Every structure is written in C-alpha cells, then in structure tokens.
Amino acid sequence: MTAPPFRRGRPYPDGDLVMTAAPRPPSRVVVVGASAAGLAAVEGLRRLGYAGSLTLVGDEPHLPYDRPPLSKQLLSGEWDTDRLRMRTPEVLEGLDLDLRLGEPAAALDTAAREVVLAGGERLPYDALVVATGLTPRRIPGAEGVTGAYVLRTVEDALALRDHLGRKPRMVVAGAGFVGAEAAAVAVAAGADVTLVSAAPVPLADVLGDEIGTMLAGVHREHGVRMETGALVTAVTSADGAATGVRLSDGREIAADAVVMGVGAVPAIGWLAGSGLSLGDGVECDATLYAGSGVWAAGDVACWLAPRTGRPTRVEHRTHAAESGLAVARNILAGPGAGQPFDPVPFVWSDQYDLRIQIYGRTRGADEVRVVERGAGPRELVALYRSGDRVCGVVGVNRPRQTRGYRALVAQGADWHEAVGTQDAAPVAG
Amino acid sequence: MRVTVDQDKCVGSGQCVLAAERVFDQRDEDGIVVLLDAEPSADQHDDVRQAALVCPALAIELAE
Ligand SMILES: Cc1cc2nc3c(=O)[nH]c(=O)nc-3n(C[C@H](O)[C@H](O)[C@H](O)COP(=O)(O)OP(=O)(O)OC[C@H]3O[C@@H](n4cnc5c(N)ncnc54)[C@H](O)[C@@H]3O)c2cc1C
Ligand code: SF4
16 A cells, blocks of 8 residues: 555545555645644754755744743742743754744644644644643632742843842742742742742752652751741732732742742643543654644653553653654654653752752652762762663762763663662762 | 763763764763863764764763
8 A cells, every 4th residue: 555645635644554555755744833842853853964945933922931030040030031042043043943932823724734833834744743731720819919929931030039139928839840940040039938848858859858868958058948838728818919829728928939849730721622532631642643644742742652552651851852853754754653751850959058959760669769979968879660671760969970870770670680789878958 | 073062051961872872871870971081082972963962961062
C-alpha cells in the first residue's frame, strides 16, 4: 500500500496504519507554542535539513523568552528582560519561519488537518507540534484581585517585582520550586514572607524528608515564616485588593501580596473536541506522537516514558528542549518510524546560595542515601532508590560531582552496588 | 566554528558536557561551564550544536 498524497480537506490515512510505505516527508509543519519546546522543534527541523514551510504560532506577543529566570534573576532585579531572550531576531530570521506572535490557536481540526487561529484563519499542516506548556492554577477569590500573582510569564514576574519594591507583607501559597524561589527572592528584597505548604515538610515528596527539612531550615534562617500542613483555600480581598489568605484549618493570614505557587495544568483547552486523547496533557506514544499527524513536546506532553512504561509529564526546562528536538527528528522519520524518547530528566532550582540539581525521578522514592559531602555543611549528593534500582540523584551545591552520578540513573543501576561502598550519612541542617 | 560561553548565565547544569565532553567542562567548585576548546574540529560540530540547543541557560553561542 502506498501513501496517498497529502491533500487539503481530505484526511490522510494515519501514518500509523501505513507501515509498509515510507512516509511521505511533510512539507507543511505548524508548531503551536513559541517557547522552549516549540523553538527547539523548529530549530531541530531546520538543523536536520527540513526545507518546507514552517509556522510558529504563539499567543504571547514576545519573541521566545526563557522562564526559569522569572522566579530568580528577573524577579530579584539582577537581570532585565532582554537577558531572557532565547534567540536574537537575526537567528530567528535565519530559520525562515512564518512567525505568528500574539495569535492564540483556538481550535484544532484533525479531520481537515488544520489549526484554527483565534482570528479565524486556518493553518493547514502535514505535521503539527503542540508545545503550549501550562497554565498556572489560581486560588478561589483571586480573580480580578490586585496583589494576587501567578508566576508564569514575563508580565507576571514584572508585576510581582514591582510590588516587591514596596516591601509587602507577602504570602506564598505552595512551596514547590517556583514558590520557594519566589519566597527566597522576596525575603531578600525586604518583604515579610510566609510560605504555606500543604506537606508537613516542604518538597519532601520530591527531595525526601531530610533534604526537605534542611531546605526549610534555610528558609527560616533567612527570615521566611513557614506554615506547614495547611492548604490555602482562598485569597481574601477588600475593594479589589488582596488582604490575605484563608487556610484549610480556618486560620487567616493577612497579606497585601499573595503568590499562587500551587502548580499548573496543561494548556490543552484549545484542543477540546479535536479527537486527540487528552488527559494530564496531550497523550502520546513513546515517540511523542499523538496520532493524526500531531506531536507534542515540553510541559504539555504526556508520553509513555520507555524508562518506566508509564504515562509521564515533565515540567523541566531541559526536557522542553530535548523533547522538542526529539519531535523534530521523529517528524522527519515519520509516524511509526520515530525513535522512542527516553531522556534522563534534569531540573535545577536556585534558592539563596543553594543550587539544587536533580537527575531522574525522585518523587516517591523508597529511600534516600547521602553518598557524598563537600566542605560545607550544605554541600552534598544523595541517591534515590526505587525498588532495587537507583532512580534519581540530588545534588546541593555540588553540580559537577552530581553529574558524575547521572550514569547510575541512566542505567537504573543496582542500588546495593551503587551505594555498597558508601556509608549512610545524615544530612546536616 | 567559534564557541563562546557566558559564565554569568550558566546555571551549572552540565548538559553541555554530556553533549560534547571534549569541548566543555565544569568548574569543580560551582559547576560553571569551562570552555576547553573554542574552535572545535569538524567532527565535534554536531555535538557542540546539540550542546548549544539543550543548554537550559542559553549560555552557549556559536559563530559558524
Ligand atoms: C517561574 C518559573 C521558573 C522555572 N524554573 C525552572 C528551573 O529552575 N529549572 C527548570 O528546569 N525548569 C524551570 N521552569 C520550568 C520551565 O520553564 C518549563 O519547563 C519550560 O518553560 C517548558 O517549556 P514549554 O515550551 O513546554 O512551555 P512554556 O514555556 O509554557 O511555553 C508554552 C507557550 O505556548 C503558549 N501558548 C499556550 N497556549 C497557546 C495557544 N492556544 N496558542 C498559542 N500559544 C499558546 C504560551 O503562552 C507559551 O508562550 C520554571 C518555570 C517557571 C514558570
Ligand atoms: S549546559 Fe549551559 S548551563 Fe549547563 S553547564 Fe553547560 S553552559 Fe552551563
């Protein structure tokens, strides 16, 4: 069976079904989401020799910019916005893109293979990359209230930075990495900061009790108040301005700035009714293929991770770039001929003078073992166990050394062999 | 190909070393990138491009 030519308005039988014929190379690729993952996909395609039409659609009006500094150097004022820019206009020009900025994709018609923009224009594609990232969760009561912030865009970060200049009384709801980083920057800027965490020990689900406890100690040392074991259930306000938060145990904390660091959900609303399988993100096979000529990359992609065999979504900066590149490769190979995407996840977080780095998956690990210490009390490397395998490594202020353990994670090394020569060492507070 | 790195932007992720260990290394004390070879030979170019693409801090610039 040979593949029929692509034709507008007529569905092309899914590539997955046309296993015997070499897939016809795509000549129209559309990428929705003009950030880390989308940019990696378009750069990857050009680098691999794709010469067809390439459209990059983004709802933000900006050229692609980087998010990790939003809760770090941009928030603190150390950097200005031009340092966030991912590529110069000249480099982007060289990619020969049809760049549609400030234009949200509103719908996807998989039968016609067209993306529908909010303005009504329809963009036909042979291959589509969904790289729309996440939308931050908001807390009830925050809608339309000044002084209630999320932290996802450059506008979000600048608005909060502006408020930090007035040294507010601030509550950070949620002690994940973004919330904890915001708390660290805010307290250094002279704000009065309370960090509210649902877990008894912040980040314990990711880092384990010991390192989580150490981190909480560092926050306290810098003057952050910690409220643990409570959820923020509402933002309270008067006359449209935040006055504080209400907690699940009924208590209220007064504040004129509230940061909602309570996670984010995949930005898939525009895909409703497309026929794609949507759950916790765009559901893909191991090659990041979602069917109907659609691929997904970055924070929004939920793919069958070969390493675990489980549907997985990763919200990390390097994952965005790596998955975008993988999608580029697999688009050119064609559906059914792509390579499984099997990365070792990596993420970092900067809080005060601590640089935390994680390779692999540490959430819900069965055991944590410190295997290396540096000169200072807060320099260490710890391995994480899942079953009888190494599943992750966390380093605190030991970047180069931590990388040395990555291979154990990549191989899923035997736990006892990996730690056999190491003695358990308690974590210094 | 000429490689430059911005040590101020670097976040010490080591991704560049994983991609091209003959061109990049990290400082022992803080993991910040060290450029071993500013004009890598042609057989390194693909790896170096990969490093620049995956660097999460956009700290690697290439002039080709
Ligand atoms: C404050 C903050 C700090 C972070 N710090 C770190 C860190 O220290 N280390 C780390 O590893 N990771 C960090 N991350 C995570 C990292 O930034 C993300 O993993 C990365 O940005 C994901 O890239 P992405 O391209 O998949 O999604 P995004 O960066 O979210 O980009 C998606 C883009 O698509 C656009 N979009 C959405 N819907 C539509 C639509 N319908 N039409 C058109 N465009 C649309 C969005 O506006 C956005 O521009 C941080 C994230 C944040 C927010
Ligand atoms: S990949 Fe980038 S951020 Fe990571 S060590 Fe290399 S230069 Fe630094």
